Amino acid sequence: MSDIPRALVVGAGLAGSLMTTMLARRGWKVDLVERRGDLRLSSGSAGRSINLALSTRGITALERVGLAVNVLEETIPMHGRMMHDHRGQLTFQPYGQSGQAIQSVSRRGLNELLLNIAEQQANVSVSFDLRCTDVDIDAPTAHFINRDGEPVVKKADLLIGCDGIFSTVRGRMMKTDRFDYEQRYLAHGYKELSVLPGVDGEFQLEPEALHIWPRGDFMLIALPNLDRSFTCTLFHAYGGDDGFDNLQSDEQVLDFFRRHFPDVLPVMPNLLEDWRANPVSSLATIQCAPFHHGDTTVLIGDSAHAVVPFYGQGMNAAFESASIFDQILAEHGNDLSAALPAFTRQRKADADAIRQLALDNFLEMRDHVADPEFLRRSAIEKRIQRASASPYLPLYSMVTFSNLPYAETIRRSRVQSRWLDERLAAASQSEVDETSEAFIALLLKEPPPVFDSLS
Numbered sequence: 001m002s003d004i005p006r007a008l009v010v011g012a013g014l015a016g017s018l019m020t021t022m023l024a025r026r027g028w029k030v031d032l033v034e035r036r037g038d039l040r041l042s043s044g045s046a047g048r049s050i051n052l053a054l055s056t057r058g059i060t061a062l063e064r065v066g067l068a069v070n071v072l073e074e075t076i077p078m079h080g081r082m083m084h085d086h087r088g089q090l091t092f093q094p095y096g097q098s099g100q101a102i103q104s105v106s107r108r109g110l111n112e113l114l115l116n117i118a119e120q121q122a123n124v125s126v127s128f129d130l131r132c133t134d135v136d137i138d139a140p141t142a143h144f145i146n147r148d149g150e151p152v153v154k155k156a157d158l159l160i161g162c163d164g165i166f167s168t169v170r171g172r173m174m175k176t177d178r179f180d181y182e183q184r185y186l187a188h189g190y191k192e193l194s195v196l197p198g199v200d201g202e203f204q205l206e207p208e209a210l211h212i213w214p215r216g217d218f219m220l221i222a223l224p225n226l227d228r229s230f231t232c233t234l235f236h237a238y239g240g241d242d243g244f245d246n247l248q249s250d251e252q253v254l255d256f257f258r259r260h261f262p263d264v265l266p267v268m269p270n271l272l273e274d275w276r277a278n279p280v281s282s283l284a285t286i287q288c289a290p291f292h293h294g295d296t297t298v299l300i301g302d303s304a305h306a307v308v309p310f311y312g313q314g315m316n317a318a319f320e321s322a323s324i325f326d327q328i329l330a331e332h333g334n335d336l337s338a339a340l341p342a343f344t345r346q347r348k349a350d351a352d353a354i355r356q357l358a359l360d361n362f363l364e365m366r367d368h369v370a371d372p373e374f375l376r377r378s379a380i381e382k383r384i385q386r387a388s389a390s391p392y393l394p395l396y397s398m399v400t401f402s403n404l405p406y407a408e409t410i411r412r413s414r415v416q417s418r419w420l421d422e423r424l425a426a427a428s429q430s431e432v433d434e435t436s437e438a439f440i441a442l443l444l445k446e447p448p449p450v451f452d453s454l455s
């Protein structure tokens, strides 16, 4: 390795720009290379979904480089889910305890900020309009094509693939012996729509909530933006009578919305315009292993573990991976032959866990959140959590408002669930009113499981 270690980061999206800052602050010389033009010089939506939910794991990673405060200044807190039923009746379900919220943040704004900070670091060079076409993961070197079609080759001590779900770096790793890989598409895709500010310039829906219209097999969601609009996303199957493939004419689209989302139509006069302008995009998950090759190459973010967006964790997991990798490098004094395998060992089970959690949460968001039994149990869980001295943390809180390893959240949730089943069965033998404090006290007669502190 050179006197000053050199990293070549492919992809200046969310993970790549944060990873660059982390490495530069550790004294690395970093070459950050992006296929697209500099998004700070253009308008548009910076790729997929216009806004994202940022939560504890992402915030913790940003704190590592002192950026959390800057980012949080540009977010809107969403304290819970605002459910819209078929008749437009609203029900609010808080996400966590009082004061806890997930944060709606603009993808473009966040990416711009991360790029600005990366560029301000000593020893960082950022290049745009260079598409990586191939890599040599042993050398390691990467081959790029610039806008004029000319080849460019870059070399470093460490090659980092932050090039997203269809990673070129991973593509080359897939050709090595014993590399595991699985890509799965959902039968559902998504289309982005919007609720613009009203004529008074104000939000047309409650701003501090994530709005959901759960409809069984499909759903519409809306997240607030600082300009007082909402970005809405319709998650829906491609096939079927009402599927995306069959919603072609204006009348079919309007009819679909009249039947399923009647309360949205009045605040979406621009529906048909958005519908025509925005494509249906696919949703896929990626699982692979290992996340590294020898002591030369590593994958960080969606390139290693792309997940479906239903837990709002893809970016959070990508930031967490960057932060964990940075920490591992520090622990191993930049010894790549130790740090890279340690990263795969530490992160693989958690990546698999959030993949499954995100898939399961699709069912929860589009269907269970409207199921009275699910709502009853969630409400009881929150009351147990609020009860003083109770160590109970619902799964959603562990995933969203803690830094517990994802795999550990699943393990704890299973143990807690068994405890709750037993306590609810015992309490059902009593006459105590379920809405009373006495009911929670009765459940807590047998204390919830206590776990070691892990974070």
Ligand SMILES: Cc1cc2nc3c(=O)[nH]c(=O)nc-3n(C[C@H](O)[C@H](O)[C@H](O)COP(=O)(O)OP(=O)(O)OC[C@H]3O[C@@H](n4cnc5c(N)ncnc54)[C@H](O)[C@@H]3O)c2cc1C
Residues within 6 Å of the ligand: 010, 011, 012, 013, 014, 015, 016, 033, 034, 035, 036, 048, 049, 051, 052, 053, 054, 130, 131, 132, 133, 162, 163, 164, 165, 166, 167, 168, 190, 233, 300, 301, 302, 303, 307, 309, 311, 312, 313, 314, 315, 316, 317, 318
């Ligand atoms: C609809 C939707 C909603 C989502 N909502 C949330 C949410 O609420 N919360 C959340 O945490 N996550 C969410 N996600 C997930 C989140 O978008 C991703 O997990 C996150 O963008 C991953 O960051 P990344 O940097 O790894 O990849 P990306 O953001 O995809 O960045 C990869 C970068 O690499 C560049 N690149 C690709 N190929 C090359 C190449 N050959 N050469 C050079 N550069 C290249 C790309 O141009 C891009 O800039 C959502 C995803 C979708 C699709």
